[in-house]
Amino acid sequence: QSALTQPASVSGSPGQSIAISCTGTSSDVGAYNSVSWYQQHPGKAPKLMIYDVSHRPSGVSDRFSGSKSGNTASLTISGLQAEDEADYYCSSYTKTTTLGGVFGGGTTLTVL
């Protein structure tokens, strides 16, 4: 089960917007609208931020949004805040793992 491809790091200044890409294949990201995004602060458990490409769970700020085009999904964070500094992981359904899915390698967001 190959990992999805994410940039290792991105950065932005407070108030700016950034986007994190997540590239898969026609067997995972491209085939299903089942992409989720997780935020993880150091030493903490992951937190679901986006599900099914573009939906936010209750309680997640609307500064977080998701989209997908072809085999690439994206997480956009607008109005960057210091507390957004964290690692972000994408995940996609792939039928080879029966709901297990595949994760991206993770992206470290630095708020300058």
Added chain:
Amino acid sequence: EVQLVESGGGLVQPGGSLRLSCAASGFTFSSYWMSWVRQAPGKGLEWVANTNQDGSEKYYADSVKGRFTMSRDNAKNSLHLQIDSLRAEDSAVYYCARRALSYYGMEVWGQGTTVTVSS
């Protein structure tokens, strides 16, 4: 409060075994698919295993198939992961997570338990 609390991690020699547990509270445990996800030190997340609501279906990542066994006890609201033939590369924080009912995603996570495989 919805909560998942893992336990059972520790230091074990290569080839050894451990049994991880996850205690669920604050929700109807028997209604949800559950997963184990691990994270090696300084690395990303890796899905390990899933089980359905009554434990009749179990699915494993290729990297653990044949060595890891997932089980659940709905009467005790608990999830378990039996890990045998441990290898150094199994060293990680192991998280249990609740899968959402109506969409693809893991909506509740425990705080994790650490497994270290070393001689």
